[in-house]
Amino acid sequence: xxxxxxxxxxxxxxxxGYRLLELGVTHVFNVPGDFNLPLLxxxxxxxxxxxxxxxxxxxxxxxxxxxxxATGGLGCCVTTFLVGALSAINxxxxxxAEEIPVLSIVGVPxxxxxxxxxxxxxTLGNAEDMSxxxxxxxxxxxxxxxxxxxTDARYLIDKALTKALKQRKPVLLEVCRDIPMxxxxxxxxxxxxxxxxxxxxxxxxxxxxxxxxxxxxxxxAGKKMPLIVAGRRVRTCQDALLKFTxxxxxxxxVQHDAKGMFPEDHPSxxxxxxxxxxxxxxxxxxxxxxxxxxxxxxxxxxxNFGSPPDEALEQRSVVxxxxxxxxxxxxxxxxxxxxxxxxxxxGRLEPSSSSSSSGGILQLFKALPSDPPAFPHxxxxxxxxxxxxxxxxxxxxxxxQLLAGDEAMAVMVDTSxxxxxxxxxxLPEGTPYELQIFAGNIGWAxxxxxxxxxxxxxAGRRLLVCQGDGGLQMTAGEIGNYARxxxxxxxxxxxxxxxxxxxxxxxxxxxxxNYLPSWDYSKVAEGMCNSSGKYKVFxxxxxxxACAAIAAAKQLRGHFVFIEVVVDKRDAAPGAAALRQxxxxxxxxxxxxxxxxxxxxSTNANSTLTGGGLGGLTDTLAAGEVRSGxxxxxxxxxxxLPATAAAAEAAAAAAAAAALDARCSAAGxxxxxxxxxxxxxxxxxxxxxxxxxxxxDGSRRSRLGLLPCKRHAxxxxxxxxxx
Numbered sequence: 001x002x003x004x005x006x007x008x009x010x011x012x013x014x015x016x017g018y019r020l021l022e023l024g025v026t027h028v029f030n031v032p033g034d035f036n037l038p039l040l041x042x043x044x045x046x047x048x049x050x051x052x053x054x055x056x057x058x059x060x061x062x063x064x065x066x067x068x069x070a071t072g073g074l075g076c077c078v079t080t081f082l083v084g085a086l087s088a089i090n091x092x093x094x095x096x097a098e099e100i101p102v103l104s105i106v107g108v109p110x111x112x113x114x115x116x117x118x119x120x121x122x123t124l125g126n127a128e129d130m131s132x133x134x135x136x137x138x139x140x141x142x143x144x145x146x147x148x149x150x151t152d153a154r155y156l157i158d159k160a161l162t163k164a165l166k167q168r169k170p171v172l173l174e175v176c177r178d179i180p181m182x183x184x185x186x187x188x189x190x191x192x193x194x195x196x197x198x199x200x201x202x203x204x205x206x207x208x209x210x211x212x213x214x215x216x217x218x219x220x221a222g223k224k225m226p227l228i229v230a231g232r233r234v235r236t237c238q239d240a241l242l243k244f245t246x247x248x249x250x251x252x253x254v255q256h257d258a259k260g261m262f263p264e265d266h267p268s269x270x271x272x273x274x275x276x277x278x279x280x281x282x283x284x285x286x287x288x289x290x291x292x293x294x295x296x297x298x299x300x301x302x303x304n305f306g307s308p309p310d311e312a313l314e315q316r317s318v319v320x321x322x323x324x325x326x327x328x329x330x331x332x333x334x335x336x337x338x339x340x341x342x343x344x345x346x347g348r349l350e351p352s353s354s355s356s357s358s359g360g361i362l363q364l365f366k367a368l369p370s371d372p373p374a375f376p377h378x379x380x381x382x383x384x385x386x387x388x389x390x391x392x393x394x395x396x397x398x399x400x401q402l403l404a405g406d407e408a409m410a411v412m413v414d415t416s417x418x419x420x421x422x423x424x425x426x427l428p429e430g431t432p433y434e435l436q437i438f439a440g441n442i443g444w445a446x447x448x449x450x451x452x453x454x455x456x457x458x459a460g461r462r463l464l465v466c467q468g469d470g471g472l473q474m475t476a477g478e479i480g481n482y483a484r485x486x487x488x489x490x491x492x493x494x495x496x497x498x499x500x501x502x503x504x505x506x507x508x509x510x511x512x513x514n515y516l517p518s519w520d521y522s523k524v525a526e527g528m529c530n531s532s533g534k535y536k537v538f539x540x541x542x543x544x545x546a547c548a549a550i551a552a553a554k555q556l557r558g559h560f561v562f563i564e565v566v567v568d569k570r571d572a573a574p575g576a577a578a579l580r581q582x583x584x585x586x587x588x589x590x591x592x593x594x595x596x597x598x599x600x601x602s603t604n605a606n607s608t609l610t611g612g613g614l615g616g617l618t619d620t621l622a623a624g625e626v627r628s629g630x631x632x633x634x635x636x637x638x639x640x641l642p643a644t645a646a647a648a649e650a651a652a653a654a655a656a657a658a659a660l661d662a663r664c665s666a667a668g669x670x671x672x673x674x675x676x677x678x679x680x681x682x683x684x685x686x687x688x689x690x691x692x693x694x695x696x697d698g699s700r701r702s703r704l705g706l707l708p709c710k711r712h713a714x715x716x717x718x719x720x721x722x723x
Contacts, residue, residue, distance in 0.1 A: 013042020
């Protein structure tokens with residue numbers, strides 16, 4: 001016991017907690033274990049810091065990821081030694097891939113146990129090696145350290161935080177069990193009077209910035225059709241991008257993973273560039289017509305871009321990301337921060353005007369028809385006529401009611417069929433839009449949404465989570481935490497009887513692995529909330545019920561709302577048929593074990609598809625702009641390849657298709673999907689239920705999109721409430 005009058009020092013866990021609060025971390029997501037109990041007890045002593053017990057460690061990591069996305073800063077999760085840390089590692093790895101800073105704190109054995117040679121529980125049984133956890137985390141974190149001494153604990157805490165924020169990557173911080181609850185003079189006196197944390201700021205090398213700026217100016221000089229394409233790495237420089245775009249007045253596209261990071265009501269905004277699936281179809285034509293493209297913060301991957309940039313694209317583009325600038329096909333500059341480059345160029349590049357040729361892309365976009373892409377039809381992946389409810393109708397109601405601009409909202413979309421629809425949504429100014437398109441973990445959105453909503457709710461912003469039933473079964477445990485923690489998020493759960501997106505990517509859609517146990521999701525949600533907090537649960541099977549449930553959710557601003565939407569299992573995004581053709585043709589049609597099937601790309605396939613007679617992969621993806629609803633030639637257009645090169649590429653593609661067709665002589669018929677037989681069950685009293693992509697040059701592409709479906713709904717479902 002401390003003697004009377006002894007200095008009242010902070011302990012290591014308190015110091016860490018106050019640092020987290022200083023950086024805007026108000027919620028820490030955790031699962032307790034015997035190795036991290038002192039750490040959790042010390043964090044709980046910090047006023048204003050809330051510990052949120054998640055149902056498993058993976059969900060903790062996902063929730064921390066969502067919190068970081070909401071604040072633009074740091075997220076934090078706490079797990080226990082090895083078994084907990086390894087459970088969380090997939091979530092941490094996803095944050096690493098998506099460049100989201102997360103502090104993953106792990107309670108580990110005491111300093112004495114680290115020095116001993118005994119086998120401990122939760123380990124792999126190797127008493128001589130206590131570094132297994134660090135070895136596992138090294139590829140998915142930018143820094144790893146351990147607190148096992150008071151002499152350097154404060155320094156290591158600050159270093160770990162700095163690394164995470166500066167590199168925009170997760171960090172592993174191990175804390176020995178006997179460290180966090182021990183007061184020590186190095187952490188300062190209580191109440192804390194700590195030195196303010198110096199947020200890391202990336203500063204460009206002045207000479208490199210000047211040289212890169214001059215090279216970019218020379219590159220764009222005289223260009224008549226410049227275009228800006230923004231990717232997810234603009235998350236940290238959105239204000240600079242807005243200032244730059246406003247100054248130059250060029251047209252701007254966002255990649256799918258950057259949707260919501262630029263105001264969609266800005267005069268320069270054209271739309272979301274999702275190769276092959278952009279809607280309206282004129283977006284793709286504008287991209288191809290550009291004679292110079294400024295890629296800002298882009299991450300080229302097949303999920304949002306298609307094939308890697310080829311030489312022709314590189315020759316007509318400038319790429320700026322992190323601290324790198326690539327100009328044309330030859331010049332490269334390092335040590336140049338994207339934010340500073342944008343501000344540097346804002347007053348130096350020639351602005352466009354309505355009377356100048358440099359405004360050509362915007363003029364072209366306005367002149368072209370605003371029709372959506374025309375996709376091939378596949379009855380196996382299209383809602384049958386006369387069904388009582390379709391997802392097109394649901395998302396149309398979401399657009400009209402929840403995204404009308406009269407309430408601050410945010411949208412989070414899981415890796416699912418919904419992800420392939422929502423890129424066409426019109427977002428009101430300031431509406432964040434989050435998805436995990438690159439890492440692609442299904443089930444991420446529900447726990448990530450918990451973290452996001454708790455971070456944004458204080459600012460008056462409400463979250464809409466679009467979640468598929470396949471993903472929910474992986475992470476459903478956090479539903480109860482929404483109500484328990486006072487979140488007012490809205491979850492729209494799409495019940496289409498399993499993994500729809502996997503069904504239309506599978507060579508055999510009706511394979512058993514694409515189906516799941518049949519849950520009554522509304523009852524699951526009701527049971528998990530279990531009279532904790534304010535919430536409402538709906539189950540809708542008709543347009544009238546869906547319209548009324550969404551309207552009720554809008555009014556229940558102080559409630560967590562869960563809406564189970566029951567639709568036919570064939571109700572896929574309109575571009576599903578094109579995506580299926582391209583994917584299956586590329587990956588499965590030439591595999592011997594599948595040649596007896598009627599797969600897309602097979603010479604003898606009697607496909608049920610209509611609307612273009614698409615055959616093999618090349619035919620599917622090289623359909624050209626006529627099939628996407630665009631004229632073959634539009635005024636002001638320009639190909640990104642010379643005519644001779646384009647012709648040569650087309651000839652090579654045709655030869656490749658012919659060779660593929662010759663190899664794939666198959667017979668048989670593809671299985672057709674069936675209905676799910678969902679009934680019109682609605683919610684009773686007290687809330688309880690009563691019952692990818694194409695290539696960068698645009699010459700090869702598949703298509704995906706959302707065709708608007710505007711229908712008026714009547715009636716409303718019964719509903720229940722828990723106060």
